[in-house]
Amino acid sequence: MDRHSFFPPSEAFSLRELANRCQAELVDEGSGSSIIRGVSPVYRAKEGDVCFIASRKYRAELETCAATAIICGSGLEGYVPAGISILRATSPQTSFALMASLLYPAALRPTQVQTSGISPSAHVDPTARLEADVSIEPFAVIGAGVEIGAGTHIGSSVTIGPGVKIGRGCSIASNVTLACTFIGNNVIIHSGARIGQDGFGFAPSATGMVKIVQIGRVIIQDNVEIGANTTIDRGAMDDTVIGEGTKIDNLVQIGHNVRVGRHTAMASGVGVAGSTVIGSGVQIGGAAGVNGHISIGDGAQIAGMSGVITPVPAGAKYGGMPARPLGDFLRESAEIMVRAEGRLKKKGENNG
Missing domain, CATH: 3.40.1390.10 (MurE/MurF, N-terminal domain)
Known part of the structure; x- marks a missing residue:
């Protein structure tokens, strides 16, 4: 073959x-x-x-x-x-x-079942507004007041909630759910992504956790790409924003009120807690965790599997758990290895 x-x-x-x-x-x-x-x-x-x-x-x-x-x-x-x-x-x-x-x-672009037209098995609310050349695959559900721009393709079994707006030339792959979200032009969202659901907000009380309403939105700017099974929570009182040209891998979690700048990249498994601000041109390696209510400056680089708990300056390279300047982390790691090898050697000599 x-x-x-x-x-x-x-x-x-x-x-x-x-x-x-x-x-x-x-x-x-x-x-x-x-x-x-x-x-x-x-x-x-x-x-x-x-x-x-x-x-x-x-x-x-x-x-x-x-x-x-x-x-x-x-x-x-x-x-x-x-x-x-x-x-x-x-x-x-x-x-x-x-x-x-x-x-x-x-x-x-994500694989398409059909190239044009609206499948008879799709449900499109009569109040939805679709521009020319929008294609919708079978079993998609388009809610009330939704707006979809020209040339956008909606995959099978996609659910688009009321009032969602999607720009032109976008590709929304199968089984995506969108709620409380505004999407720009030329955005690609891969299969299984969940965007615009509740952020994680609860207040403790004498009788248990009290849910905090999440009434913000998700704003996704032009030319963003979002990987399969990634989740982006809507804001609590403010908006969650993904800046122009940013690329997000599969299985990433972005919490409520997070703001991501332009042309930033996040590899698979990254988790960003709520209300963190990430600058433009930032690169975050796979499985890194980023604490809430901190900032990561423009052009910063975060090594994979790092735990970021404090602000990161613009242009800095951080790594480790907790994350610190990458040079410090590498020196400390090398020193730990040297000491460990020394202990093993000494133990072997004593046993001999």
């Missing part, structure tokens, strides 16, 4: 066209008419494929590589076998991603 059977390339491109459109320089202009039909990892690339290398650790795989072209930085060109065209790039991974998006545009 063809390994790309779910996402066959849409069309072929010449190397020259790909280089011009994807931030790469074709080293040998004579190979510009060579045709690229697909992408592949180095070890199984064949004629018509393009692949990329970002480090010398792929040298062994290059020896048997049969790709038509390889994207790499100038420092790695010497490792590319003769007969394979070189696309020189400052960021090989970025150029590769751009090329792959041209070859496989359908893979940029």
